[in-house]
Amino acid sequence: MSMISPWKHDFPIFSINAHPNLCYLDSAATCLTPKHVAEAIYYYQCFSHANSHKSLYQLSANATELVEQAREKVANFVGAGIDESVVFTASSTESINLVAASFVQARLSKQSNIIIGAAEHHANLLPWQALCQRVGANLRVAPITSQGQIDVTALAKLIDSDTVLIAVSHVSNVLGVVNPIKSISAIAHQKNVPVLVDGAQGVRYGPVNFTDLDCDFYLFSAHKIYGATGCGVLVGKNKYLEQMSPFQLGAGIVKSVNYAETIYTNGALKFEPGSHNVAGIVGLVEAIDYLTDITWSEVTAHIDALSAYLFDQLHDLPYIKPLIFLPSNDFVSNNVSDVVQCPSIFSFTMSDVACHDIASFLDDSEIAVRAGRQCAEPLHQKLNIPASLRVSLGLYNGFEDIDRFIAGIKSLQQLFREPQIFDGDSEHNIN
Numbered sequence: 001m002s003m004i005s006p007w008k009h010d011f012p013i014f015s016i017n018a019h020p021n022l023c024y025l026d027s028a029a030t031c032l033t034p035k036h037v038a039e040a041i042y043y044y045q046c047f048s049h050a051n052s053h054k055s056l057y058q059l060s061a062n063a064t065e066l067v068e069q070a071r072e073k074v075a076n077f078v079g080a081g082i083d084e085s086v087v088f089t090a091s092s093t094e095s096i097n098l099v100a101a102s103f104v105q106a107r108l109s110k111q112s113n114i115i116i117g118a119a120e121h122h123a124n125l126l127p128w129q130a131l132c133q134r135v136g137a138n139l140r141v142a143p144i145t146s147q148g149q150i151d152v153t154a155l156a157k158l159i160d161s162d163t164v165l166i167a168v169s170h171v172s173n174v175l176g177v178v179n180p181i182k183s184i185s186a187i188a189h190q191k192n193v194p195v196l197v198d199g200a201q202g203v204r205y206g207p208v209n210f211t212d213l214d215c216d217f218y219l220f221s222a223h224k225i226y227g228a229t230g231c232g233v234l235v236g237k238n239k240y241l242e243q244m245s246p247f248q249l250g251a252g253i254v255k256s257v258n259y260a261e262t263i264y265t266n267g268a269l270k271f272e273p274g275s276h277n278v279a280g281i282v283g284l285v286e287a288i289d290y291l292t293d294i295t296w297s298e299v300t301a302h303i304d305a306l307s308a309y310l311f312d313q314l315h316d317l318p319y320i321k322p323l324i325f326l327p328s329n330d331f332v333s334n335n336v337s338d339v340v341q342c343p344s345i346f347s348f349t350m351s352d353v354a355c356h357d358i359a360s361f362l363d364d365s366e367i368a369v370r371a372g373r374q375c376a377e378p379l380h381q382k383l384n385i386p387a388s389l390r391v392s393l394g395l396y397n398g399f400e401d402i403d404r405f406i407a408g409i410k411s412l413q414q415l416f417r418e419p420q421i422f423d424g425d426s427e428h429n430i431n
């Protein structure tokens, strides 16, 4: 197998004039941009930009068509059917806040509760915490198993007739673990509780199938799948979207307005006031085309091979302490909804070296990794660690990147004291 990714040359950031030595291992934070996406945005913005959904002249009508075609493309991409709609937002964060403000808030009372998982990103924690605090409702946290997945049995016990929503991540941004969304949806729906899935990390290792996951809301950001920042998606069941009030108010979401009353439009547009981020949406469409042209099987085969290689190398380093212990063959990513481990995200600590020191040491060699609490502070508290280090992979990574990262870790270790071998207990205690 080639040391260099066959798609690396698609990413201008690695060009000789930019960062030819960059070893980018932070795709869970944001994916780098392929030239296809950058060029699509550039061409749209330079040669056919107009405001969508506003005017009849051709340029504006074209922009409207781009947005509406994009809606269909995204629906196909995530397997949404005729009973679901795609809403364009600014980000995963905004999508979650939209559901919090427009759906959950009106249903929440002092007696109610919202259930989240124990490894949620702050984006899928803070809006629910704030809502619950505002009305005195209860925020319940479903524990995770020793493998890092949401414990479905424990979650089932938290659901009662006052549960208003279950909000969980598809894939943990820290643990890289795929949650059993189908099982969670099944038990939630037995009790008529809607399920929101934060797909910010799950969408990258698709195909995602909304209908098959049977959740009620699924959301993600374009920049997590090689699109641009500032563009997000919320897919929701129409039966809920129709009941929801607008999230933000402004132009383009009304049937009629007078000083006494406003009648809002139906459908996705009700949640998209103001001017659409057409350039971002064009970039998202191009990113979807880019991925689907490569094909999911190629994408996942590449990431699987890199992950296996990474896991094997890390396995041999006794001073690496994974947050969740995963045998190197315990992952397959061709159907993200059925597997435990989503290859590509691996978090760990290193004995005797602070995570931030590791990250800045690696940065000296242009190796970019994430260090810190990874926007999941309660999880780190639970694991009793101040921070962790995350390596996450993307299409542009090759075996050479893993080799550079491992070489960096080894030389850092040499700078500190002799390796201290863990005696069998290589896992953090998460229970």
Ligand SMILES: Cc1ncc(COP(=O)(O)O)c(C=O)c1O
Binding pocket: 028, 029, 091, 092, 093, 094, 121, 123, 124, 169, 171, 172, 173, 198, 200, 201, 221
């Ligand atoms: C699981 C998860 N949810 C939500 C988010 C927030 O995404 P955004 O910053 O695009 O809104 C992230 C970002 O890393 C994430 O990993």
